[in-house]
Amino acid sequence: MNYRANIWAIHELGVRKILATAAVGSLSSNFWLGDLVLLDQFLDFTKSRPQTFYEGGKQGVLHVDMTEPYCSAVRRVVMNASEQLGLPVKNGACYVCTEGPRFETPAEIRMFQRLGADLVGMTSVPEVVLARELGMCYASIGMVTNEAAGIAKHPLTHAEVMESMKVLSVKVAQLIQATFELWTPSQSCLCASANEEVGKF
Template sequence: MIGGTGLEAVALLDLRTESIATPYGKVTVEIGRFEAHDELIVFMSRHGKGHTVPPHLVNYRANIWALKELGVRKIIATAAVGSLSSRLQLGDIVLLDQFLDFTKSRPQTFYEGGGQGVLHVDMTEPYCRSVQAVIREAGESIGVPLQGGAAYVCTEGPRFETPAEIRMYQILGGECVGMTSVPEVVLARECGMCYATIAMVTNEAAGIADHPLTHQEVVESLQAAGKKAAGLIQETFRILRHEQDCRCQMANAEVGKF
C-alpha cells in the first residue's frame, strides 16, 4: 500500500519498520497486518513522515524497487485528486483507468540502455483490471460507492495548475488531476507488479472552484474521506490474493531482468 496524508485511519497491527537499500537510495517502510488477516502488508508513505517530500522529488524508482525486493506483487496506491469533471464530486472515491503524463523532470524507467537494456513497456491498461475488480467487490461489500473509468492527468507540481492548463486537460479528456501517479504506475509495470489507484476527490481544479486552491483544503478533505477510504482498503486487502491472474507480470518479459 502506497499512501500518506489522510490515511491515518488505516491501522496495521504487529507493525515493524524496515529499511531497504536499493540502487537508487535507501527506503523505509512499515510492515504489518490487518486484524484477522494472515498476509503481511507493506505500507509506504510516498511523501515521507509529515509529508515532507514534494511530488516532483519523490524517489519513485527507489520506492518501487524496494517493494519488489520485499516480494510485493500487487500495489494499491492512494491519491488526492482535483476534479475536472461534473461527474466527480468532492468526497468521491475514484478508480483510475488511464493517465495523461505532464511531468517534466522525473526518471521514467529502470531501463536506461547499456547493460540495463531498453524496455518499451506496454501501457494499454496502466491500472490493473484484476485488482480493480477486487476493489469494486470490496466497495460493494461495505457499501462504498466507486466512480470508475477516470482519466488522470499527472502534473509536475508542486504548484497547482492554472485555469488555462485545466481547460487544456479537459479538452484532452482528463477528468481528474494529481501529481504522483506517474511514473509510479509505469515503474510498477516494468517490475511486473499489479498496480491500482484509489483516488479521493479533495478539491475542484483551478477555474472550476470559486475560491483559491490551498494545500490545507486538500488535507482537510482527505481527512474527511479518510475513514471511508480506510474501510475500503482494509476490506480490499481482506479479499485480495497474492497470486497474479493478469498480464501485468509479463510486462518486462522481453528483457527478463526481474
C-alpha cells in the same frame, strides 16, 4: 520524490500488488468532492522525473505496454469490496499527472479537459509505470479532495485538500481493509509478464 527507489524497495520486499491512493482535483462534472474513483488511464505532464529502470546498455530499454496502466484485476477486487461495504466507488477515470508542486492554472485545466482528463494530481506517474516495469500490479484510488483551478470559485489551498483528506481517509481505510480481505496472492492478469522482453533487443 525518488519514485524508483520506493518501487524498487517494495519489489525487493516481495510485494507483487500495489493499491495506492491519490488526492485528486476534479475537472469533470462526473466526479465530485468526496468521491472515490479508481483511475484507469493517465496523461503524463511531468517534466523531470526518471521514468524507467531500463536505461539501455547491455540490458537495453523496455517499451513497456500501457494499454491498461492500472491493473483491472486489482480494480475488480476493489469494486467487489466496495459493493460488500455499500461504499460507492466509481470505476474508471483519466488522471492527468502534473509536475507540481504548484497547482495548475485555469488555462492548463481547460487544456486538460479538452484532452479528456477527468482528474488531476501530482503523484501517480511514474509510479504506475515503474511498478509495471517490474511486473507488479498497480491500482490507485483517487480521492477527490478539491475542484481544479478555474472550476472552484476560490483560490486552491493545501489546507483545503488536507481537510477533505481527513474525511475521506476513514472511508478509504475501510475500503482498503475490505479489499485485503478479498485479496489473493496470484496475479490473474498480464502485469507480471510486462517485462518479459527485457534484454531481448
